[in-house]
Amino acid sequence: MDEPRWLTDEQQQAWRKLVEVLVKVPAALEGQLQRDAGLTHMGYLVLSTLSERDDRRLPMSRLAKKASASLSRLSHVVARLEAQGWVRRERDPEDGRVQIAVLTEDGYAKVVEAAPGHADSVQQLVFDRLTTPQVRQLTKLCEALLDAPDEPR
Amino acid sequence: MDEPRWLTDEQQQAWRKLVEVLVKVPAALEGQLQRDAGLTHMGYLVLSTLSERDDRRLPMSRLAKKASASLSRLSHVVARLEAQGWVRRERDPEDGRVQIAVLTEDGYAKVVEAAPGHADSVQQLVFDRLTTPQVRQLTKLCEALLDAPDEPR
DNA sequence: ACCTTACTCTTGACGCTTCAAGAAAGTCGA
DNA sequence: TCGACTTTCTTGAAGCGTCAAGAGTAAGGT
Numbered sequence: 001m002d003e004p005r006w007l008t009d010e011q012q013q014a015w016r017k018l019v020e021v022l023v024k025v026p027a028a029l030e031g032q033l034q035r036d037a038g039l040t041h042m043g044y045l046v047l048s049t050l051s052e053r054d055d056r057r058l059p060m061s062r063l064a065k066k067a068s069a070s071l072s073r074l075s076h077v078v079a080r081l082e083a084q085g086w087v088r089r090e091r092d093p094e095d096g097r098v099q100i101a102v103l104t105e106d107g108y109a110k111v112v113e114a115a116p117g118h119a120d121s122v123q124q125l126v127f128d129r130l131t132t133p134q135v136r137q138l139t140k141l142c143e144a145l146l147d148a149p150d151e152p153r
Numbered sequence: 154m155d156e157p158r159w160l161t162d163e164q165q166q167a168w169r170k171l172v173e174v175l176v177k178v179p180a181a182l183e184g185q186l187q188r189d190a191g192l193t194h195m196g197y198l199v200l201s202t203l204s205e206r207d208d209r210r211l212p213m214s215r216l217a218k219k220a221s222a223s224l225s226r227l228s229h230v231v232a233r234l235e236a237q238g239w240v241r242r243e244r245d246p247e248d249g250r251v252q253i254a255v256l257t258e259d260g261y262a263k264v265v266e267a268a269p270g271h272a273d274s275v276q277q278l279v280f281d282r283l284t285t286p287q288v289r290q291l292t293k294l295c296e297a298l299l300d301a302p303d304e305p306r
Numbered sequence: 307a308c309c310t311t312a313c314t315c316t317t318g319a320c321g322c323t324t325c326a327a328g329a330a331a332g333t334c335g336a
Numbered sequence: 337t338c339g340a341c342t343t344t345c346t347t348g349a350a351g352c353g354t355c356a357a358g359a360g361t362a363a364g365g366t
Contacts, residue, residue: 004269005276014288015275017295019198023221025298026175034324040352045172060315068176073353075316080352097314097361116157122168123158129297135167137290142170144282145178187354193322213345226323228346233322250331250344 025125032121037114042069042077044114047086050103051111057102059092086110178278185274190267195222195230197267200239203256204264210255212245239263 007015026041033039039047045067050056058066064074078101081087086107092098103111130138160168179194186192192200198220203209211219217227231254234240239260245251256264283291 005273014292021295021298120158139167142174
């Protein structure tokens with residue numbers, strides 16, 4: 001057992017603010033989407049990801065990666081979206097294991113309805129508070145944090 | 154109904170990465186604490202917040218603010234921590250409405266046990282990936298995002 | 307052909323968070 | 337002192353996410 005890698009004061013300060021962001025920003029987002037559209041953020045992410053594809057369809061596993069969700073989580077989310085009639089599942093004829101999530105017309109309409117409110121809430125939460133150079137900094141910082149973010153063990 | 158405030162391409166790019174951070178960093182943190190200490194991040198936050206007080210006690214409402222939690226959420230969290238024997242609740246003699254959360258000896262031991270692993274995981278997830286100037290940028294950015302983060306309506 | 311292994315996805319149980327409701331104590335004015 | 341109102345906190349139900357297990361399909365080796 002090695003020496004613990006304690007945080008310096010400067011790191012402490014940064015970490016505390018980051019934690020606050022990590023808690024509050026998702027909560028605010030979730031709240032807006034829930035109130036105004038009856039959607040989870042993950043639900044919205046799935047619908048909007050599908051809506052960006054020309055054919056409005058994606059295999060579950062690819063969708064999971066795009067939405068940063070576990071397969072299990074995605075499966076539950078899509079099951080709920082399917083129950084609402086916003087998504088339908090089809091089996092891939094090429095590979096009987098893969099299920100393809102397909103955005104329905106109602107689902108597309110739902111994204112179109114929810115998108116302006118969501119965009120506005122993102123503006124309020126993030127971009128109204130940052131200068132353009134800060135937006136670039138933010139992008140760089142996030143890229144750094146995501147560099148190889150797995151196996152935290 | 155006004156014109157929707159759509160995101161520019163640069164904002165889109167920043168937002169997508171930020172969302173990824175917002176999903177993955179908490180998940181990694183939660184995972185490490187759950188595996189290594191059997192604690193929620195919020196549970197750890199509550200214990201460590203209490204441990205920083207000289208008398209190891211704080212009223213629920215102040216604790217909720219420090220941990221960025223709703224009172225309801227805190228109440229559930231503290232109930233679980235209390236069931237584990239890590240926290241105890243006392244009624245404030247000055248004001249019968251307020252409950253004071255008190256860190257027990259076992260609770261203090263629990264923080265001491267969990268802290269090194271947590272610190273290490275924060276280092277891996279964040280500070281190993283950033284230069285010192287970037288840490289300062291991160292602090293500034295978070296402050297901007299938290300400036301008046303409420304009433305997102 | 308068969309068996310093993312790997313891959314994709316689903317399921318159910320359990321735990322945590324949210325939300326709406328409400329209990330209990332304090333405060334203030336009439 | 338009474339009542340209305342506010343503040344602080346708790347509760348229970350419902351929804352969402354995680355985890356472990358497993359079903360179904362494909363691929364590779366013998």
